[in-house]
Amino acid sequence: xxxxxxxxxxxxxxxxxxxxxxxxxxxxxxxxxxxxxxxxxxxxxxxxxxxxxxxxxxxxxxxxxxxxxxxxxxxxxxxxxxxxxxxxxxxxxxxxxxxxxxxxxxxxxxxxxxxxxxxxxxxxxxxxxxxxxxxxxxxxxxxxxxxxxxxxxxxxxxxxxxxxxxxxxxxxxxxxxxxxxxxxxxxxxxxxxxxxxxxxxxxxxxxxxxxxxxxxxxxxxxxxxxxx
Numbered sequence: 001x002x003x004x005x006x007x008x009x010x011x012x013x014x015x016x017x018x019x020x021x022x023x024x025x026x027x028x029x030x031x032x033x034x035x036x037x038x039x040x041x042x043x044x045x046x047x048x049x050x051x052x053x054x055x056x057x058x059x060x061x062x063x064x065x066x067x068x069x070x071x072x073x074x075x076x077x078x079x080x081x082x083x084x085x086x087x088x089x090x091x092x093x094x095x096x097x098x099x100x101x102x103x104x105x106x107x108x109x110x111x112x113x114x115x116x117x118x119x120x121x122x123x124x125x126x127x128x129x130x131x132x133x134x135x136x137x138x139x140x141x142x143x144x145x146x147x148x149x150x151x152x153x154x155x156x157x158x159x160x161x162x163x164x165x166x167x168x169x170x171x172x173x174x175x176x177x178x179x180x181x182x183x184x185x186x187x188x189x190x191x192x193x194x195x196x197x198x199x200x201x202x203x204x205x206x207x208x209x210x211x212x213x214x215x216x217x218x219x220x221x222x223x224x225x226x227x228x
Contacts, residue, residue: 001062001207007055007216011066020183022092025072027051032218039227046227048074049193049220052143057102058204060217067101068094071191071220080108080190089191090205091192093184096176103134103174103200111188114164119180121159125151128170132198139169156180168186172200 018023027045030038035063041047053069055061070093075086095101105128117120127138137154143166149157157165158178164185167173175184197205206221216225 001054001056002062002200002210002212003215004213005062006209006219007213009054009062010052010216013070016094016118016181016183017070017089017092018029020114022183023192024070024092028070028217030217032215032222036220041052046223048076049191050074051220051221051223052217053193053220054207055205056207057199058207063096063099065100065102066096067158069098071129075190077190077192087190089188090185091186091188091191092116093186095175095182095184097177097180098178101174102203103172105172105198106133106169106196107198108169108196109188109191110168111168111186112164113159113164113175114161114185114187115161116183116185117161118177119184121155121182121184122178123159123165123175125157126153127151128172130176132170133173142168142171162206167193 004129014024015031025097028041028051035042046050050071050073053071058063065193069091072090072092074089079085080087113123125140125142127135129135129138135151139155140152141148141150144157145164159165165214193205215222
């Protein structure tokens with residue numbers, strides 16, 4: 001992805017987030033230079049990979065297959081492994097109209113996916129085989145706002161603003177906005193985007209960046225190089 005496109009997507013996302021009554025934390029507004037100057041104090045933000053995240057899943061077709069994310073808070077895997085401490089995470093996501101977030105599941109993470117505003121969020125569901133792999137013949141069970149919902153393979157949930165679904169490891173899911181863009185909330189156990197996303201098809205989680213302009217804000221995938 002071009003950095004200029006990433007900057008544009010950030011600006012559009014910030015407008016949608018504000019329009020729905022949410023405010024991003026102060027570090028969201030830091031320039032790369034300010035982030036570098038405050039990196040020691042912001043060590044948890046960096047280590048937990050909180051912040052801006054924009055991906056086209058390596059396909060180069062962001063409008064068709066992509067996702068905007070902002071990780072507001074996140075614990076560390078060590079806390080989750082010991083069963084104490086900061087074992088949770090929270091994100092805001094934006095799924096554009098008909099923009100696919102492709103079929104995937106997680107090894108560790110359980111998550112609530114919440115329609116926070118906008119159009120309808122469609123979530124397509126499949127179950128797993130005994131080894132946890134995608135199974136086009138398997139269904140399963142999720143909870144929608146705490147209400148049990150059994151699903152057949154390929155069933156689609158249509159979540160209106162305020163509605164949610166709880167997904168556990170082994171619940172394979174893809175999602176997109178229907179009828180318009182959707183602001184999504186995600187509340188989960190500790191999030192590890194580097195190792196805990198298992199995709200049905202062999203795709204990349206993070207995008208390669210073409211530096212055609214300077215970044216407005218750093219992505220979480222920039223931290224290792226820009227803040228070294």
